[in-house]
Amino acid sequence: MKIPHQLLELPLRQRRQLLHVSTLTLFCNNTDLKDLFCDERLGCFEYAKEMTVEAQDATLTNDATLTKMKSFLEDALRSSCEGIMVKSLDIDAGYFPSKRTDGWLKVKKDYVEGLNDSLDLVPIGAWHGNGRKAGWFSPFLMACYNPETEEFQSVCRVMSGFSDAFYIEMKEFFSGDRILAKKPPYYRTVEAPEMWFSPEVVWEIRGADFTISPVHQAAVGLVHQSRGISIRFPRFIHSIPDRNPEECSTAADIAEMFNSQTRKMDVTAER
Structure with a gap:
């Protein structure tokens, strides 16, 4: 079988089959793709887990499929993965670099109702x-407030969830006197952004x-003696x-919120 050089526009199911056939042709035997690599070593080399749901089973009324997919997502989250990728096998299933389509979706923990933590933070x-994003601000450094010390303590960088219109609005908003000449003494963070607001x-x-973070200083001393959360x-959700x-x-x-989250961490190991 002749393998075409350009496979990106082919459906995912066909690309996977061609990859398998190409491997068989190259090695002239019945070697499985996984036989070409070493055995899995937990934490060092592991194969991505996958599951296939055929079209006849992919309905919202199929309880067995929904249970199977929910279990797959929960297993990924318990393994500290960001989430899972849901890809169409046959319809609109080509691979288009740097282009988002409905045939290739991310499902993250924070996208699922009941599995999210929301904070009100200050840039x-x-x-x-x-x-x-050249010409705009990205990412933004976000902070919580500690009324005991009267400090704004950094929590994270954020660069997801913004619209182009919002980027333009914030570039106009954070200008003039809202841009500080140096880091204020009441900002607590190890981060060094290119500008302070x-x-x-x-x-x-x-x-x-x-x-636990060695860089961000939110709640430092409340959970860990020298590191923040x-x-x-x-x-970004909204203003x-x-x-x-x-x-x-x-x-x-x-x-x-850190102490009440489901995924517990051994703070003593983070010295």
Whole structure:
């Protein structure tokens, strides 16, 4: 069988079959793809897990399929994966680099109702964007507030969830006196953004779960003696115009959410 050089536009099912046939032809035997590599070693070399749902079973009324997919997602999250990829096998199933289509979707923990943590945070700094985001600010450095120390403590960088119109709006908003000459003494973070902002607005940020961070200083001393708490896979949801910066999520709020999350962490190992 002759293998075409350009396979990107072919459906995923056909690309997988051709990859298998190509391997068989190259090695002239019945070697499986996995036989070409070493055995799996937990934490070092592992094959991506996958499951296939055929069209006749891919309906919202098929309880068995829904249970199987939910279990697959939960297994991925328990393994500390960001989520899963859902790909169409046959319809609109080509591979188009740098293009988003309905045939290739991400399902993350924070996309699933009941599996998210939401914070109200303040942008205190940013970097200059690259590539398509050149000329805008991206990512933004987000912070919570500690009323005990009167500090804004960094939680995460966020660069997901913004529209182009919002990027333009924020480039106009964070200008003039809102850009600070240097880091204020009441900003606590190890991050070094290219510019510092005065605390002006509050944004709702949603992420997957919390982790101990040597860089971010949110709730430092409340969970870990020298490290703060950060949120994994943060995403901008919307602005909160009726909230003052000092009314955002507090360090105590974040420490409580960290301690109550399902995925427990051994904090003593993070010295």
